[in-house]
Amino acid sequence: MNSIPFLSDDAIPGGFLFSAARAGLKASGRTDFAGIVADKGTSAAAMFTANRIIAAPLIVDKIHLSRTAGHVRVVAINAGNANCATGEAGLAAARRVCGAVAATFGCHEYEVFPASTGIIGVPLPAEKLIAALPQLQSSLGRSAEHLYQLALAIMTTDTREKVSATTLEIAGKTVRILAVGKGSGMIHPQLVPHATMLVYVLTDAQVEPAALLGFLQSAVNVSFNRISVDGDTSTNDTVLLLASGSSGAGIDSASAPAFQQALTQVCTSLAKQIVADGEGITHVVELEIEGAPSDADAIKVAKAIAHSPLVKTAWAGCDPNWGRLLSATGASGVAIDPAKINLWFGELEICRNGERSPFYDEAKAHEYLKQREYRIRMSLGVGTGSCRFWTTDLTTEYVRINADYST
Amino acid sequence: MNSIPFLSDDAIPGGFLFSAARAGLKASGRTDFAGIVADKGTSAAAMFTANRIIAAPLIVDKIHLSRTAGHVRVVAINAGNANCATGEAGLAAARRVCGAVAATFGCHEYEVFPASTGIIGVPLPAEKLIAALPQLQSSLGRSAEHLYQLALAIMTTDTREKVSATTLEIAGKTVRILAVGKGSGMIHPQLVPHATMLVYVLTDAQVEPAALLGFLQSAVNVSFNRISVDGDTSTNDTVLLLASGSSGAGIDSASAPAFQQALTQVCTSLAKQIVADGEGITHVVELEIEGAPSDADAIKVAKAIAHSPLVKTAWAGCDPNWGRLLSATGASGVAIDPAKINLWFGELEICRNGERSPFYDEAKAHEYLKQREYRIRMSLGVGTGSCRFWTTDLTTEYVRINADYST
Numbered sequence: 001m002n003s004i005p006f007l008s009d010d011a012i013p014g015g016f017l018f019s020a021a022r023a024g025l026k027a028s029g030r031t032d033f034a035g036i037v038a039d040k041g042t043s044a045a046a047m048f049t050a051n052r053i054i055a056a057p058l059i060v061d062k063i064h065l066s067r068t069a070g071h072v073r074v075v076a077i078n079a080g081n082a083n084c085a086t087g088e089a090g091l092a093a094a095r096r097v098c099g100a101v102a103a104t105f106g107c108h109e110y111e112v113f114p115a116s117t118g119i120i121g122v123p124l125p126a127e128k129l130i131a132a133l134p135q136l137q138s139s140l141g142r143s144a145e146h147l148y149q150l151a152l153a154i155m156t157t158d159t160r161e162k163v164s165a166t167t168l169e170i171a172g173k174t175v176r177i178l179a180v181g182k183g184s185g186m187i188h189p190q191l192v193p194h195a196t197m198l199v200y201v202l203t204d205a206q207v208e209p210a211a212l213l214g215f216l217q218s219a220v221n222v223s224f225n226r227i228s229v230d231g232d233t234s235t236n237d238t239v240l241l242l243a244s245g246s247s248g249a250g251i252d253s254a255s256a257p258a259f260q261q262a263l264t265q266v267c268t269s270l271a272k273q274i275v276a277d278g279e280g281i282t283h284v285v286e287l288e289i290e291g292a293p294s295d296a297d298a299i300k301v302a303k304a305i306a307h308s309p310l311v312k313t314a315w316a317g318c319d320p321n322w323g324r325l326l327s328a329t330g331a332s333g334v335a336i337d338p339a340k341i342n343l344w345f346g347e348l349e350i351c352r353n354g355e356r357s358p359f360y361d362e363a364k365a366h367e368y369l370k371q372r373e374y375r376i377r378m379s380l381g382v383g384t385g386s387c388r389f390w391t392t393d394l395t396t397e398y399v400r401i402n403a404d405y406s407t
Numbered sequence: 408m409n410s411i412p413f414l415s416d417d418a419i420p421g422g423f424l425f426s427a428a429r430a431g432l433k434a435s436g437r438t439d440f441a442g443i444v445a446d447k448g449t450s451a452a453a454m455f456t457a458n459r460i461i462a463a464p465l466i467v468d469k470i471h472l473s474r475t476a477g478h479v480r481v482v483a484i485n486a487g488n489a490n491c492a493t494g495e496a497g498l499a500a501a502r503r504v505c506g507a508v509a510a511t512f513g514c515h516e517y518e519v520f521p522a523s524t525g526i527i528g529v530p531l532p533a534e535k536l537i538a539a540l541p542q543l544q545s546s547l548g549r550s551a552e553h554l555y556q557l558a559l560a561i562m563t564t565d566t567r568e569k570v571s572a573t574t575l576e577i578a579g580k581t582v583r584i585l586a587v588g589k590g591s592g593m594i595h596p597q598l599v600p601h602a603t604m605l606v607y608v609l610t611d612a613q614v615e616p617a618a619l620l621g622f623l624q625s626a627v628n629v630s631f632n633r634i635s636v637d638g639d640t641s642t643n644d645t646v647l648l649l650a651s652g653s654s655g656a657g658i659d660s661a662s663a664p665a666f667q668q669a670l671t672q673v674c675t676s677l678a679k680q681i682v683a684d685g686e687g688i689t690h691v692v693e694l695e696i697e698g699a700p701s702d703a704d705a706i707k708v709a710k711a712i713a714h715s716p717l718v719k720t721a722w723a724g725c726d727p728n729w730g731r732l733l734s735a736t737g738a739s740g741v742a743i744d745p746a747k748i749n750l751w752f753g754e755l756e757i758c759r760n761g762e763r764s765p766f767y768d769e770a771k772a773h774e775y776l777k778q779r780e781y782r783i784r785m786s787l788g789v790g791t792g793s794c795r796f797w798t799t800d801l802t803t804e805y806v807r808i809n810a811d812y813s814t
Contacts, residue, residue, distance in 0.1 A: 120730020323527020
């Protein structure tokens with residue numbers, strides 16, 4: 001079996017079981033239905049896409065989380081169909097699956113948290129998922145291998161599984177935090193509390209749902225909400241944080257900063273894995289914007305750069321055409337002063353005071369951009385706003401993946 | 408010679424001379440410097456990019472137009488270098504060229520309207536342009552062939568020249584309107600009065616500068632401001648309207664609607680030519696958005712669709728993946744109601760009330776999308792706002808053109 005090399009069974013938070021099954025939604029015949037079963041009493045907090053068109057399972061999730069005041073027993077995730085733009089029939093299908101999951105795993109229907117990812121606008125074949133439930137139940141287990149099988153089952157155009165984990169000590173007890181997720185295209189999550197990226201963060205810390213949401217928001221705002229592959233915000237993006245409490249360690253004001261830091265680190269690692277596996281990408285770019293009028297403005301500039309096809313294609317060609325970054329910045333809507341912009345590729349000064357740096361060396365800049373991962377820093381010189389943002393290039397392979405249509 | 412087949416000398420507005428020269432800015436060695444010489448007393452109105460980083464010639468143009476209160480004698484256009492992000496040296500270079508142009512053609516420096524298009528951030532070699540001025544002067548002429556040579560000289564990644572023309576009768580006199588322009592990539596003009604698209608609209612009607620700007624704004628807002636190839640708003644976009652008055656026909660309140668209509672038609676034709684020659688494109692899509700909360704919201708939805716890489720790549724593959732259009736609409740920020748969205752590809756009903764239409768026929772939809780030009784109509788059902796917008800697909804060829812970098 002292909003276990004995740006760096007993850008031992010010790011890294012898996014207590015209180016959770018994992019499984020994967022074949023429901024027949026993926027044309028490839030691969031596993032496409034996965035479950036997380038949580039101990040009774042597990043706290044839950046979730047954030048969903050800001051897209052105004054949201055998939056049926058997200059509508060159900062919001063109702064269920066509100067009904068249970070933040071508790072989840074079973075997460076049921078299918079890949080291969082987004083169950084979005086499917087109308088009342090889509091909602092009914094999601095509810096039928098929840099009912100059957102509840103019957104299989106012995107919980108209330110509203111303790112089920114359904115999730116879907118795949119094509120939009122195609123009716124969800126609920127009966128296929130329901131028929132695969134015995135398989136899902138019989139394959140349950142708490143090992144790293146079980147988690148790995150879940151990570152594979154939820155993939156769509158992803159080329160590899162995405163998992164990150166850490167542990168910390170709180171009051172002499174070991175607390176584990178682990179995130180598992182998927183996402184490769186339609187990646188520009190804009191998560192709000194109450195994105196086709198699906199992320200499940202699990203911990204065995206003991207945290208009430210309201211506090212859990214606070215921790216989640218702080219972590220998501222500087223991780224998943226700071227990445228973009230193609231600027232397309234999905235109808236299905238979801239990040240769910242579950243806290244089983246099985247470590248016996250509660251989080252108080254003394255331990256909260258350490259817990260927050262560990263959670264943010266796990267989320268940031270997973271967010272970067274999603275960008276690094278973006279559809280067709282050949283470069284991962286860390287943007288550092290500073291000196292903006294505000295943090296919100298810095299994010300606006302980062303997104304203008306990250307979403308410019310001309311910038312992204314230049315990156316694909318390792319082309320140090322920095323004028324495209326300036327043009328995108330000028331078109332961002334942020335009140336910049338062109339004569340105050342400085343730009344660096346790593347340590348190489350590229351642009352000073354809005355024009356070509358006297359130290360600009362095209363050959364060196366080109367060489368720098370040949371790396372798979374690199375850093376671009378822009379200083380706007382007009383304020384103290386800043387941000388860090390992760391994005392990718394735009395390649396012919398991205399176009400091929402998404403233009404591929406054969407009838 | 409390769410004259411523009413549909414354009415006779417009769418279509419050329421009176422009062423203008425055209426020329427083209429080789430200044431050595433294009434690596435290809437093609438003509439790259441062009442001039443329009445206008446009769447004394449020619450009125451001018453211009454609109455420029457909304458990008459906050461603007462090229463040096465646009466700064467000079469604004470000063471000159473203000474100084475002359477809307478009069479232009481010579482338009483001097485170079486391709487191959489945008490003279491943007493070039494600092495004080497770039498401004499000085501633009502001014503040196505203007506001075507030499509004024510001396511060559513016998514006008515005031517501030518009656519010169521410079522323009523540049525090409526790479527950003529590279530110093531403009533003013534001396535090359537100045538050395539080519541005798542060539543520019545000796546090639547002047549008023550024929551359709553001279554105009555054609557100008558249209559070729561200002562091209563960058565364009566694959567063909569762009570010209571549109573019409574005539575109308577006003578008070579028994581023939582008024583000619585003609586537009587010539589260039590643009591292929593970095594095309595998402597956001598023109599405001601006072602975009603690497605350059606457009607020159609010429610007429611021999613007699614109109615004062617202030618009135619001319621009114622006509623221009625009305626025409627631009629529904630033509631050049633309604634197109635996008637890649638969503639990148641340039642630092643150099645410029646539309647200049649010149650009225651020589653040589654027809655002897657003034658525009659009064661009775662003839663204004665007809666003049667406006669003819670002007671808008673010429674601008675719309677040229678705007679569509681720019682889209683149809685977008686970098687690497689294989690499909691031109693006319694979007695009709697209706698039932699939006701407001702016209703501004705309709706434009707917001709059109710742009711969200713036109714700028715979604717997933718929508719654009721689906722179009723490249725003739726893929727009727729309409730869920731991507733819905734997702735882009737939901738992420739547009741406009742207050743839509745998912746259950747009220749209807750969608751048609753031409754006459755084919757694709758989506759009704761936010762879900763797959765009962766008449767949806769994937770094979771027919773795929774067939775429809777194989778056409779080079781087609782129409783997509785979306786009804787949002789929440790208001791009376793509407794717009795028409797022209798855009799393109801995103802192909803591997805676009806990526807190749809813009810990622811091509813060889814050291």
